[in-house]
Amino acid sequence: MKENPAFKSGFVTLIGRPNVGKSTLMNKLIGQKIAITSNKPQTTRNRIQTVLTLEEGQIVFLDTPGIHKAKNKLGNYMVNVAEHTLNEVDVILWLVEPTTFIGAGERHIIEQLKKTKTPVILVINKTDTVKREEVLTFIDAYRRELDFQEIVPVSALKGENTDTLVRCILKYLPYGEAFYDEDTVTDQPMRQIVAELIREKALRLLEEEIPHGIAVSIESMKQRKKLCDVEATIICERESHKGIIIGKGGQMLKKIGSTARPEIEDLLEMQVNLQLWVKVKKDWRDSDFLLKNFGYNPKDITMSE
Numbered sequence: 001m002k003e004n005p006a007f008k009s010g011f012v013t014l015i016g017r018p019n020v021g022k023s024t025l026m027n028k029l030i031g032q033k034i035a036i037t038s039n040k041p042q043t044t045r046n047r048i049q050t051v052l053t054l055e056e057g058q059i060v061f062l063d064t065p066g067i068h069k070a071k072n073k074l075g076n077y078m079v080n081v082a083e084h085t086l087n088e089v090d091v092i093l094w095l096v097e098p099t100t101f102i103g104a105g106e107r108h109i110i111e112q113l114k115k116t117k118t119p120v121i122l123v124i125n126k127t128d129t130v131k132r133e134e135v136l137t138f139i140d141a142y143r144r145e146l147d148f149q150e151i152v153p154v155s156a157l158k159g160e161n162t163d164t165l166v167r168c169i170l171k172y173l174p175y176g177e178a179f180y181d182e183d184t185v186t187d188q189p190m191r192q193i194v195a196e197l198i199r200e201k202a203l204r205l206l207e208e209e210i211p212h213g214i215a216v217s218i219e220s221m222k223q224r225k226k227l228c229d230v231e232a233t234i235i236c237e238r239e240s241h242k243g244i245i246i247g248k249g250g251q252m253l254k255k256i257g258s259t260a261r262p263e264i265e266d267l268l269e270m271q272v273n274l275q276l277w278v279k280v281k282k283d284w285r286d287s288d289f290l291l292k293n294f295g296y297n298p299k300d301i302t303m304s305e
Contacts, residue, residue, distance in 0.1 A: 008057035010090035010173035017105045020095045021125045025156035026050055026061050029166065030185060050186045051179075057170050058178040062089065086112060091172045092120045093165075098130045098153070100141040110145050119149040119172045123165065128155035191218040194264055198232055198276070201260040205252065206244065214245075226270050233277045245278045253278065 014022040030050045052059045086092060094113065096106060113120055124138050135153045143151065150168045154161040186193070195216040202214055219231040234256070236242055246253045257276045265272045 005175070006056070007175065007177065008170055008173040009060075009176045009178050010057075011060045011062060011088070012091045012093060012169055012173075013062040013086065013089045014093045014095060015086070015109065016095035017097075017109070020097060021156045022095055025093075025095065025123070025125065025154070025162070028156050028159050028162055029059075029061065051184045052166070053178065053180070053182040053184075054166070054170075057173055058180065058182075059166070059169055059173065060179055086116045086118060089118060090174060091169055092116070092118050093123050093169070094120055095123045095125050096138075096142065098124050098126055098135065098138050100137055102141065102145060113146060120146065121150045121152060121165070121168055121172075122146075122148045124151065124153040125156050127153045128158050128160065190268070191221060193267060194218055194221070194230060195232065197263050197267070198234070198256065198260045201256050202234055202245065205256055205259065214241075223270070227273060228268050228270055229273045229275070230264065231275045231277075233279050235279055235281050237280065237282055239280055242278050242280050 014026060016022055030052050050061045052061065092113065094109065102110075122142055124135065124142075127135055130138075139151050139153070142148070149172060152161060152165045152168055154165055156162070195218050199214065199216045202216070206214075215235040217233045217235060219233055220229070221231075222229045234245055234253075236245060244252070245256075247255070253276055257274050261272055261274045264274065
């Protein structure tokens with residue numbers, strides 16, 4: 001990339017309560033799918049780093065887990081990852097629902113934001129679900145709570161006003177060289193993205209039948225010519241869950257595999273032979289060893305009171 005004295009680059013974190021649309025927004029901004037999305041809360045478990053490179057600057061996005069009240073070590077890990085990024089970045093994007101009601105979860109986030117000197121841009125997401133004239137009342141409700149640098153209403157799902165959001169972000173980034181090559185989209189290992197795609201399909205297909213306690217472990221990824229053999233294990237916490245994931249005659253497991261495979265093939269740009277298994281690891285979300293094994297660093301976990 002050519003040196004440009006007017007070029008800006010910096011790190012931006014997306015925070016907000018679970019299921020507010022952080023991953024959907026990040027995927028829309030970078031133009032492809034990296035973070036998984038589902039209608040279940042706490043879908044994102046790790047801090048996912050993606051890169052948007054434009055002529056005028058480079059934005060490195062950190063899509064964090066939703067800030068919520070933790071119930072186990074995994075929950076504590078997710079909350080700590082989200083809250084620790086606030087002082088490590090150049091800009092904070094706080095995503096909220098389009099409503100005038102500011103509940104306990106939002107007030108907890110407001111208290112966290114009051115402690116930081118990092119510029120905060122409030123993003124009111126899902127504006128496609130409300131009337132346009134209502135948006136001003138939502139802006140007014142939040143403006144009273146905190147002194148935001150900018151307030152930007154968007155629809156991440158439809159891509160509405162996302163260009164305006166990018167311009168607002170660039171205003172607050174420092175001048176400097178790019179951190180990544182211009183063709184870099186993410187620093188996530190390919191195995192981790194594949195595992196997350198499989199987990200997304202499982203979450204969507206199982207709907208309310210299985211609690212959130214599933215993980216996916218990639219046992220092997222081997223390429224032979226234009227074919228990639230992927231072997232993966234879906235981890236659950238109970239024997240009863242295992243039966244539901246496999247389904248009658250193995251139908252649910254086959255469905256998870258058949259819906260995940262096309263997206264994995266798009267990602268790897270080759271045909272994929274996907275083999276799935278299911279294992280029970282009781283209470284894995286409270287096991288330091290298993291959390292580390294599934295890609296969550298126990299050093300980042302502290303038990304909250």
